[in-house]
């Protein structure tokens with residue numbers, strides 16, 4: 447295996463990009479990540495992006511987004527219809543093949559242009575489930591209910607997770623929502639889809655994120671403290687909600703094991719949990735101890751950009767390693783209903 | 797055995813708030829004023845019409861606004877014989893890629909008032925706008941292009957675009 451590191455990270459999140467199109471808000475993020483990497487744009491060997499045309503409602507919208515990157519003279523480029531975290535995985539594989547020494551990875555989305563909860567229904571079984579148009583919040587609520595009934599937690603546990611996340615988000619300039627409410631104050635608010643309240647569901651917005659990856663010697667030559675990818679793995683559970691135990695995330699457990707989460711202590715974890723109970727499920731799946739600082743950014747609950755959020759979680763961990771405030775951390779991304787697909791990335795400083 | 801289910805109907809409808817973006821919004825507002833606005837790349841000086849806010853070759857934002865003329869040169873064309881419910885032109889008609897005078901890239905429209913067998917690369921055309929009171933922020937404010945009567949443009953003047 448080649449040593450590969452994240453050497454820069456940039457992000458932009460807002461509740462609503464009402465004026466700028468995707469290219470207009472993606473371009474500054476890409477430029478910031480490249481400028482911070484110390485590598486010239488023309489020297490970057492590979493470009494990979496994650497986005498979904500369903501969010502824009504336009505076919506081949508991801509091709510138009512290349513306007514933000516500069517694809518002339520022709521570049522080596524690829525795209526995944528997934529969160530940018532999976533684009534990072536593809537870029538990591540590309541560097542492993544030895545074909546390239548560096549890569550630009552970005553993810554972007556406008557989760558606020560349509561009703562995200564309805565758009566996500568299109569990723570369900572098209573014959574028997576999508577025609578019912580279950581809202582994403584409703585599916586998450588089924589999972590939360592099963593989780594509570596199985597004795598894994600209570601509505602108060604949800605309020606505690608949300609309260610801690612909203613307090614943490616107060617120091618994150620990229621957060622969409624934040625707050626200083628106690629769990630009791632949160633529990634007094636109405637349900638959206640019981641047992642979930644609005645604050646237990648992600649605050650959706652528009653935005654983008656980008657990272658630059660570099661292999662061994664190149665990373666060391668341009669970056670004083672690269673965030674080395676020590677393990678990365680992604681796994682998938684069955685799409686059908688009826689055939690799996692919704693109170694667990696076996697694909698996250700396996701990805702965490704394969705990525706080597708438990709091999710050493712974890713200072714910081716950024717978990718892509720768009721619903722409060724999912725943080726608890728993921729914390730258990732990855733075997734994170736109480737000493738791990740979970741979602742110091744406030745996490746997806748306080749700012750959720752579909753197709754970028756997972757890459758942002760990895761970037762948030764990388765940022766702390768690059769700046770020397772953490773030594774070892776785990777970034778997690780999810781996709782699909784009720785934590786169906788999970789990607790785990792373990793990062794370390796030297 | 798009962799008859800197999802051969803198909804099901806599952807209607808899908810999603811609504812979006814579309815954001816053209818700052819650059820394209822300025823272009824569309826220009827069209828409503830009988831004015832075609834492009835944006836010039838600060839590095840390679842290509843003028844993009846309609847602008848999308850960036851130069852895809854240089855990966856830099858384009859901010860300098862440039863008004864281009866509503867006359868131009870046909871750089872390529874196709875005779876369309878396939879009906880589409882969104883098209884109001886009578887079949888067959890000629891779709892053109894037209895390089896407006898002052899623009900660095902061509903865009904698509906339709907040429908009328910000319911026999912189809914005379915539509916050609918190099919043909920000089922000008923925009924036929926809708927009536928002033930009907931002008932709106934839509935490309936449909938240009939009804940179509942028509943021959944301008946000027947001599948054909950030489951191949952060298954548009955070879956990069958054909």
Ligand SMILES: [Zn+2]
Pocket residue numbers: 837838839840841842851852853854855
């Ligand atoms: Zn340029």
